[in-house]
Amino acid sequence: DVKVTQSSRYLVKRTGEKVFLECVQDMDHENMFWYRQDPGLGLRLIYFSYDVKMKEKGDIPEGYSVSREKKERFSLILESASTNQTSMYLCASRLGTSGGAYEQYFGPGTRLTVT
Amino acid sequence: TQLLEQSPQFLSIQEGENLTVYCNSSSVFSSLQWYRQEPGEGPVLLVTVVTGGEVKKLKRLTFQFGDARKDSSLHITAAQPGDTGLYLCAGRSLYNFNKFYFGSGTKLNVKP
Numbered sequence: 001d002v003k004v005t006q007s008s009r010y011l012v013k014r015t016g017e018k019v020f021l022e023c024v025q026d027m028d029h030e031n032m033f034w035y036r037q038d039p040g041l042g043l044r045l046i047y048f049s050y051d052v053k054m055k056e057k058g059d060i061p062e063g064y065s066v067s068r069e070k071k072e073r074f075s076l077i078l079e080s081a082s083t084n085q086t087s088m089y090l091c092a093s094r095l096g097t098s099g100g101a102y103e104q105y106f107g108p109g110t111r112l113t114v115t
Numbered sequence: 116t117q118l119l120e121q122s123p124q125f126l127s128i129q130e131g132e133n134l135t136v137y138c139n140s141s142s143v144f145s146s147l148q149w150y151r152q153e154p155g156e157g158p159v160l161l162v163t164v165v166t167g168g169e170v171k172k173l174k175r176l177t178f179q180f181g182d183a184r185k186d187s188s189l190h191i192t193a194a195q196p197g198d199t200g201l202y203l204c205a206g207r208s209l210y211n212f213n214k215f216y217f218g219s220g221t222k223l224n225v226k227p
Binding site: 106 | 205219
């Protein structure tokens with residue numbers, strides 16, 4: 001079974017703090033993704049990575065950065081948290097083939113509150 | 116503006132009823148996926164449809180991809196309380212196979 005784990009289920013941070021969200025997958029997947037999920041907006045892609053040290057901006061990268069030093073680990077960084085970054089953050093992983101293997105496996109999510 | 120519009124946003128029905136959820140766009144997708152998400156968990160893939168006009172069945176769930184690959188529907192027959200959850204559709208970009216655009220979801224509640 002594919003397992004995607006996220007470091008925290010709930011997190012409360014203050015405005016201006018630096019925040020790290022960690023994601024680990026155990027299936028040797030090449031691709032990893034960070035989404036945020038907000039009511040009425042669905043999931044929106046923040047960043048994804050298709051290989052170690054490789055990253056690509058998604059649809060809403062502003063205010064975020066990412067790090068992928070090892071294949072199994074993908075970190076999302078909020079350099080200076082703001083209240084509009086309060087959200088549910090979901091990590092996902094997927095095999096790297098272009099054809100087939102469409103399934104993304106999601107972690108349980110981290111609910112981040114910035115006060 | 117959402118690339119994929121889902122309707123209805125909320126649905127509350129009695130056990131045994133049938134329902135259909137719609138996922139519409141003006142854009143063409145290379146494939147379309149349906150996920151179900153339960154509270155406190157990440158989405159779990161139900162099905163992927165690839166070919167225009169394709170119909171897939173998963174027990175009481177029937178998924179259809181529109182002929183033009185711009186829309187999809189999910190039909191549930193004889194809904195059960197275990198079907199309760201948030202249903203999300205996701206379209207795969209024609210131009211970047213790593214990009215999926217998600218709808219805002221349909222929250223289904225099936226009452227016993």
